[in-house]
Amino acid sequence: MGKLKVIQTGPMTTVQDFGRFGYRRYGIPQSGAMDKEWMITANQMVGNPDHFPVVEFAISGIKIEALEDTSIAILGAQVKLNDKELSESYAKLSQGDLIEIAPPAHVYAYIAIGGKLHTKEDFGSYSTYIRAGFGGINGREIGKGDLLKTSGRTGKRQDISPPEKSLENLVGINIMKGPEWDLLKELPSLITFKVDSSSDRMSVRLTGAKLDCDYHEIASSAVIPGIIQLPPDGQPIVLMNDCQTTGGYPRIGKVLKEDMGKLAQLKPGKEIKLVLENS
Known part of the structure; x- marks a missing residue:
């Protein structure tokens, strides 16, 4: 168990777990950690089950004070403990310790605390979905003065290395054909796209040469x-964890599940290729 007090943080700092499933028929998005591989690894580092909620943050760093002894794992950002830079992602904290976490090295970074976070559960998940006020800290972003409290015993800590993220100039994202694939007049794999700065937890927007399609709109579909939706401007939109449950743009493809975290971690301006599975 443990208790941490948030001294300073920025936007897009939320509680996330694997997300909520089985409620899309009611218009409820999935939500959940954008990079589940890092979420799982952080939990394992402090001896938590893989599915325990963690703190996900983007854009800015975080400053936290330990109010109780506990253990912590931070993936995706540099950390200072009492003004000394940590050389590893795991640390044991004592009451009064001050943790300063830099902005994420990629897009998203994660904090796991030993024990289960005391947060709001809605529809079988602790994940924060801000638009509806679901989960997390009263359904909102974590802010200054919030307490992150955990309870329960932790299991055996796993001494593992964080999975590395691609530093390549051109990243391949594997996709499969979508329901409206045959409406395309050219293959997406022939084009290099860039990740747009407007990307967020709802979608990753791609810019580059325009894709041409026989129809620009379809009947609203799941x-x-x-x-991967294709709006009239020909610039693909990849729907992410907080996406809506229906849409009216052609669904030309789908990013494979195992590449979703990789895509989420690509900074604006990063070049990607959409690689068709088994092509």
Whole structure:
């Protein structure tokens, strides 16, 4: 168990777990950690089950004070403990310790605390979905003065290395054909796209040469995270964890599940190729 007090943080700092499933028919998005691989690894480092909620943050760093002894793992950002830079992602904290975490090295970074976070559960998940006020800290972003409290015993800590993220100039994202794939007049794999700065937890927007399609709109149809929509401007939109449950743009493809975290961690301006599975 443990208790941490948030001294300073910025926007897009939320509690996330694997997300909520089985409620899309009611218009409720999935939400959940954008990079589940790092979420799982952080939990394992402090001896938590893989599915325990963690703190996900982007854009800015975080400053936290330990109010109780506990353990902590931070993936995706540099950390200072009492003004001394940590050489590893795991640390044991004593009451009064001050943790300063830099902005994420990629897009998202994660904090796991030993024990289970005391947060709000809605529809089977602790994940924060701000638009509806679900989960997390009263359904909102974590802010200055919030307390992050955990309870319960932790399991055996796993001494593992964080999974590395691609530093390549051109990143391949594997996709499968979507329901409206045959409406395309050219293959997406022939084009290099860039990640747009407007990307967020709802979608990753791609810019580059325009894709041409026979129809620019379809009857409103079900969508899920990973679906690639093609709006009239020809610039693909990849739906992410907080996406809506229906949409009216052609669904030309879907990013494979195992590449969703990789895509989420690509900074604006990063070049990608959409690689068709088994092509």
